[in-house]
Amino acid sequence: MRFIDEYRNPELILKLSRQIKQEVADRSYRLMEICGGHTHSIYRFGIHELLPQNIELIHGPGCPVCVLPLGKVDEALELVQSNDVIFTAFGDVMRVPGSKQSPFEVKAKGADIRMVYSPTDALKIALEHPDKDVVFFAIGFETTAPSTALTIKQAHDLGVSNFSVFCNHVTVGPPLRSILESEFFDLDGFVGPGHVSTVIGLDPYRFVAEEFSRPIVVSGFEPTDILESILWLVRLINAGAASVENQYVRAVKSEGNLAALAAMDEVFEERPSFEWRGLGYIDSSALRIKDTYIRYDAEVRYKVKQICSPDPEGAICGEVLVGKKKPEDCPLLGVTCSPEYPVGALMVSSEGACSAYYTYVHRRSTRSGSGVS
Numbered sequence: 001m002r003f004i005d006e007y008r009n010p011e012l013i014l015k016l017s018r019q020i021k022q023e024v025a026d027r028s029y030r031l032m033e034i035c036g037g038h039t040h041s042i043y044r045f046g047i048h049e050l051l052p053q054n055i056e057l058i059h060g061p062g063c064p065v066c067v068l069p070l071g072k073v074d075e076a077l078e079l080v081q082s083n084d085v086i087f088t089a090f091g092d093v094m095r096v097p098g099s100k101q102s103p104f105e106v107k108a109k110g111a112d113i114r115m116v117y118s119p120t121d122a123l124k125i126a127l128e129h130p131d132k133d134v135v136f137f138a139i140g141f142e143t144t145a146p147s148t149a150l151t152i153k154q155a156h157d158l159g160v161s162n163f164s165v166f167c168n169h170v171t172v173g174p175p176l177r178s179i180l181e182s183e184f185f186d187l188d189g190f191v192g193p194g195h196v197s198t199v200i201g202l203d204p205y206r207f208v209a210e211e212f213s214r215p216i217v218v219s220g221f222e223p224t225d226i227l228e229s230i231l232w233l234v235r236l237i238n239a240g241a242a243s244v245e246n247q248y249v250r251a252v253k254s255e256g257n258l259a260a261l262a263a264m265d266e267v268f269e270e271r272p273s274f275e276w277r278g279l280g281y282i283d284s285s286a287l288r289i290k291d292t293y294i295r296y297d298a299e300v301r302y303k304v305k306q307i308c309s310p311d312p313e314g315a316i317c318g319e320v321l322v323g324k325k326k327p328e329d330c331p332l333l334g335v336t337c338s339p340e341y342p343v344g345a346l347m348v349s350s351e352g353a354c355s356a357y358y359t360y361v362h363r364r365s366t367r368s369g370s371g372v373s
């Protein structure tokens, strides 16, 4: 298939793997892949097995569903159960456990919770049901925030009054800074997120190189993309160079998507602080709806009260999310936590590190009887 096969070419993959092995110096390389999409590709294609032992890949907090703390799901479910609304959410969110239940479980008990593919679908439901209030559970990084912004603008332009958004959009720069400032992490470089960079471009990563002297290579998601990005990182680290590079030129422009950024800027403003799973509260790391569009803010309309809920007992979701631990370190993995019966969001999301590990390593190894877990 065009645009797929050439990036999965076995000869190219092995060539890149050999080049990396030839060029690594006698030192360790701790590289964080920020995006959950990269984590899935790495496990799916066995990229970690093609690297020399002195390169360690550490997954970062780039899974949009996983970064939401449990309390945010609880707040959403409290909103649904206390108000006569149609609540809409992306499919990934439907099975994310709150502290007591998931949206699917609340739906099974009779709540009107519907899966949508976009915020526009939610607005369409509002137009079709003028007698009901419709709420969209907005999550995600700058990748999805523009479509939420444009939908709010559209609702505003159409004068729709029965639609609102429970806004939980987050931004990628502040958690990255938080990781770089943390004494725990001793990282040598970053595989930069591809999807979000199509919107924000390269500038928001400059501080990684300029303030923290670490290289970052924005990468595509296919095996040759990731291996090439790792090769570039090895070269930059060997040369003691810190810069922001763009391997994903077929999708990412240096300046990003100006129309998308303008839509976000018109509708959203920074929140003073936002709670992240595994990272705690981070200043200016999330978006809220500006006063101009406040009638579409479900938090204000339904007076949503903040709920703080700890991760389930024994679960290490927060530590896995930010790369302090690996999925295989969790005692619940494959025991009480699986994609069918998830304990944490990381096992549900298509970008979650635990679902990637479970699907491509744990399940295969238990099927083949190797007993690796």
Ligand code: SF4
Pocket: 314, 315, 316, 317, 318, 320, 327, 330, 331, 332, 333, 334, 337, 338, 342, 343, 344, 345, 346, 347, 354
């Ligand atoms: S295996 Fe389940 S409980 Fe453990 S860290 Fe992953 S999602 Fe959380």
